[in-house]
Amino acid sequence: MNIHEYQSKQILKSYGVKVPEGLPAFSVEEAVENAKKLGTPVCVVKAQIHAGGRGKAGGVKVAKSLDEVKTYASEILGKVLVTHQTGPEGKKVNRLLIEAGADIKKEYYLSFVIDRNTARVVMMASTEGGMEIEKVAAETPEKIFKETIDPAVGLLPFQTSRMAYKLGLPKEAVRPAQKLMGCLYNAFVGKDCSLAEINPMVLTGDNDVMALDAKLNFDDSALFRHPDIVELRDETEEDPKELEAAAADLNYVNLGGDVACMVNGAGLAMATVDIIKYFGGEPANFLDVGGDSNPEKIAKAFNIMLEGGQSKGIFVNIFGGINRCDQVAQGILEAAKIISPDGKSLPVPVVVRLEGTNAQQGREILKNTPIENVIMAPTMEGGAETIVKLVKEAQA
Known part of the structure; x- marks a missing residue:
């Protein structure tokens, strides 16, 4: 945090x-009032976002009068700062720090x-x-x-x-x-x-x-x-997706790419991210669904991965231990019912590799209830290579 x-x-x-000495401000008027309270000849108006590089992006200004405080606060509040840590989308400034200058x-x-x-x-x-x-x-x-x-x-x-x-x-x-x-x-x-x-x-x-x-x-x-x-x-x-995932007891980190992955276990999840990169893809996320992957939880994970159109393909890579592969397969069916009107399709290609507990039953569920865009993969390597290829072909 x-x-x-x-x-x-x-x-x-x-x-x-x-x-x-410094005081937070949430409006231009509050920024000026805080500068008056500090009573120093020089004040620094600083954007407050969770990212470094604010100064280079124009988010830190030195003010030598109340008029300058007002001007700089007006410029920075509401501005979207783009730094080396925010990514190209940047972060909107909703609060400031008005601080006494230092020698x-x-x-x-x-x-x-x-x-x-x-x-x-x-x-x-x-x-x-x-x-x-x-x-x-x-x-x-x-x-x-x-x-x-x-x-x-x-x-x-x-x-x-x-x-x-x-x-x-x-x-x-x-x-x-x-x-x-x-x-x-x-x-x-x-x-x-x-x-x-x-x-x-x-x-x-x-x-x-x-x-x-x-x-x-x-x-x-x-x-x-x-x-x-x-x-x-x-x-x-x-990230709104990370907050939504946390509320659903999912371990999710947005990585900014376009190949989503849903995995059980942090170690396998990191290996999956690595193998997607190895085959030339850009991972959209780290997602560990944990050890109690009921169908509702799997469907929720699909919803989160597909929100906003970031993900152009999904790699489901499950090695069932505590998890049951049949429940994961049932969750994919539930996701299709929620996402598509006919319950028989998904908006992006989904490659599924199931191994471990009830893996054969899971494969049979997906085989007997075919969903458009769902492809079974026999191995982790083959699954990663396939999903990267499909995503690249869709964007060509």
Whole structure:
């Protein structure tokens, strides 16, 4: 789960991280009123969307008067920002952060993430603050410094000290930087984050450090421990299909392609996405229907995959363990009844591969009740190759 920058800063502030004073605004009038409350000669008008690269897309403006605040707020509110993280469709700006300006001497990058290889939290920092960290990692990886944290003892003072000196901070800023690192780590652990990022962390003119921007991502599996975080959720920033799928107890992630896939089990689902790519297709989604795939649930999955016309073909790849292949087949029939008037067709080609529990019964159901556009595949490889070919032929 993601939240907005101003919400992240409120959380970090409660953990002792120094952040600029700022207030959220949902209208131009509120933006101007907030600027008056801050009473600073310089204000920053910042678009609040769940994506990076807002500044390059025109979503961050420095205002030196109330008139400029009004002008920039009018320009940004309601605008669709297209950044490297939003995709070509962009995201509409529904809220702003009006923030006091800062005396910036130098910008740095700081974050805490989970390293899956070591199964430990890692503190990462760089002198290249304000830039996309992926670009820094690709072009100048030597400028990224790391400290691996032992979960038994947590972040230790010598690690924060060593990181501060690696960043080349002036002597007067070392202690404030150490404090900020410790507070950010406490927030990361205390709120079950999957990412806690400050980009940029800035050195101010008086050799203090603060979080000029902030991003917190949370482990969805731990949200039951944090009802206060759940309340911050902005569903307008999330994919409608993903929300609909979650309500139906389906694990769905939109991947933007045109070859949809419905699979049981996360491992097989990822392998299916990979094999679609291998045969030259673009996966539309990751969809794990889980282990209790009753016909109604399968029909719901079909509805979600077909919504909006994104999917030009569907690959059903089921290896029945707890799942029963006959129920999956029955679900495909139910989907046809819901989607088409005659109940005997589907709007896009569907390739079905069934193996495991009641696989033969599932194949017989689909064979005895033929549905237009449904093709049986004997193997996973053959099924993936077939659906990619059909989708490409339909678009030729």
